[in-house]
Amino acid sequence: MLDSYRDDIRDLDLFAGMKQDSFEALMRGAYVQNFPPRIELISEGDTPDFLHVVISGSVDLFSSWNGRETSMATVRPVSTFILAATIKNAPYLMSARTLEKSRVALLPSEDVRAIFASDGAFARAIVTELAQCYRAVVKNTKDLKLRTSLERLANYLLRQQRHNGSPEFDLRMEKRRLASFLGMTPENLSRAFKGLEPHGIKVAGSRIIVHDIVALERFAKPSALIDRYDS
Amino acid sequence: MLDSYRDDIRDLDLFAGMKQDSFEALMRGAYVQNFPPRIELISEGDTPDFLHVVISGSVDLFSSWNGRETSMATVRPVSTFILAATIKNAPYLMSARTLEKSRVALLPSEDVRAIFASDGAFARAIVTELAQCYRAVVKNTKDLKLRTSLERLANYLLRQQRHNGSPEFDLRMEKRRLASFLGMTPENLSRAFKGLEPHGIKVAGSRIIVHDIVALERFAKPSALIDRYDS
DNA sequence: TTGATGGCTTGACAATTATCAAGCGAAACA
DNA sequence: TGTTTCGCTTGATAATTGTCAAGCCATCAA
Incomplete structure (x- = not known):
């Protein structure tokens, strides 16, 4: 080796x-x-x-x-x-x-x-x-048990945003797989992205823009005991 | 002590x-x-x-x-x-x-x-x-991710049945808590029990009777990689 | 016994999520 | 360059699940 x-x-x-x-x-x-x-x-x-x-x-x-x-x-x-x-x-x-x-x-x-x-x-x-x-x-x-699919997506995006440090980032996986990971269908994920537009998210292909973090957090209600990788 | x-x-x-x-x-x-x-x-x-x-x-x-x-x-x-x-x-x-x-x-x-x-x-x-x-x-x-609530209940009952060794047994917890554990509402659990009647289940209060294990297994499709406590 | 409590059930309805089918569009390939 | 492929999106519809309200029933206490 x-x-x-x-x-x-x-x-x-x-x-x-x-x-x-x-x-x-x-x-x-x-x-x-x-x-x-x-x-x-x-x-x-x-x-x-x-x-x-x-x-x-x-x-x-x-x-x-x-x-x-x-x-x-x-x-x-x-x-x-x-x-x-x-x-x-x-x-x-x-x-x-x-x-x-x-x-x-x-x-x-x-x-x-x-x-x-x-x-x-x-x-x-x-x-x-x-x-x-x-x-x-x-x-x-x-x-999975405490959140709807929309809430799961919102929190996923917040975690990614935090991880990347930038309000703009690329999804690092196919949307179909992200859907599966989040426990939903690709069709539902597609609609969920639409559903997050009033909460500060813009989507262009695999590019995600969080243009209003405060609004997104207000909706997503992230919790350290679910969303922090450390702790 | x-x-x-x-x-x-x-x-x-x-x-x-x-x-x-x-x-x-x-x-x-x-x-x-x-x-x-x-x-x-x-x-x-x-x-x-x-x-x-x-x-x-x-x-x-x-x-x-x-x-x-x-x-x-x-x-x-x-x-x-x-x-x-x-x-x-x-x-x-x-x-x-x-x-x-x-x-x-x-x-x-x-x-x-x-x-x-x-x-x-x-x-x-x-x-x-x-x-x-x-x-x-x-x-x-x-x-949670691969099964519907009805399938989760069916497999839960099979696990209990296997654990008890008898086709007839008591739920060892309140139905409301079982519902929560299985990721559903109490109302939905109540209907799920009804929904399992065509698949070999009878319910009387907290008493469960599995009067047709074959039918229940045919519906539940238990898997060792989900339902076995050992392995 | 009576009344209160609380869990369970049921019905009606609403929200969420999945399914199916069709079409779009970017990337890959001939 | 045109064609194909495939993932993504959208619309229509269905299935699943949740919510709300009411009623049932066993338990427990006065």
Whole structure:
């Protein structure tokens, strides 16, 4: 594996504090692979062979049931995904596919579990990571259960706006996938954008302009306990 | 603290493997308290002072936003709640209230974090617990996003039926709270029960009779990756 | 017993969201 | 350059879900 990839991985909170021996043991069986867009990396129900680390590109986590499909999350570099399944050695609950050309490091699950068992610092880092993931999913559940789709979109745009720091930004994903992520149909999303125009939003293709943040916040009523990535 | 409570706690997976020293240190600052029904134990947004362990009774975890409220989970003995917030020392994302007269052990958060940092076995047990919780919430999200309310109710009843082992059982919670947990209104739940009558369900008050499991399963299409508590 | 309470149910209606079909328009391709 | 493709949008309609109001019924207390 290229040193630069190795350094990217080492810099992740998950791997930064572990013993050098452990890290090297983990890297020994690891390898990096390049994938074209729209390749399914893992399928829900499968048993985890590898812990995945997205080095570049991006990955969609999604789930299916009864012919329906929903986007659960987007994984962007540099971060891992499907840690919980790897640790528990339990079937994946979500599938993953590349959204674009992506580079992914694959760390054998057995190695991850072995080192988890022997390296206390690694175990503690996993705790922090899982606690973070858990809280993110809880926030998402609150978003889904307590808000209408219009409110979810409004708050999503506020989070993006805050993240970008600018009142004008591009959606970083297809609208159809955003719709799925927010738990609505593409048609409904299209109408929701229209519905936010009286609340300070202008849309031109994938370009979003928040021309009245105060109005948008008045409508969206963002909450730290749902919308903040930290905390 | 009574030895029997101490033993109950020690028997939890979370505490079973830790060093005896660590456990005793944890118990030193811990105490048990009795609460009447409908007492709010913690409020979302607060900073975690204690890790809670329900010894007897039951506790509702719920969240609010903009005057709306939703039930997120029920905690039954013997198990802990709000572990992630305690470990991260981050604000509670959910509130908790007793559903009935309950006995709860309170373990000071600082002690939990200190021992988490020093006892590797405890850290590993926390990983397992958090991974479990994370996966439970992911399943819940899939349930919410991929199913209609009628399908959610049908699958909920199948899970209960499986759990009880009998085709006939009592709902263990108020219908209004079940409705909230399933992400619907009480009125809608009432109609959903009616809607399941053609699919093998009979309802008499809080008594549920699954008189045609095959029909119910044909409608509900349960999935291990959403509906199984294990895996 | 009587009355009050509160959860549950029902009906009527409204809001939200999904579905289906058609058309638009930008990007990709021959 | 023209054609195709595909995501997005729009309109019409249907299904789902929520809201409001009223009534039922079991429980509990006076």
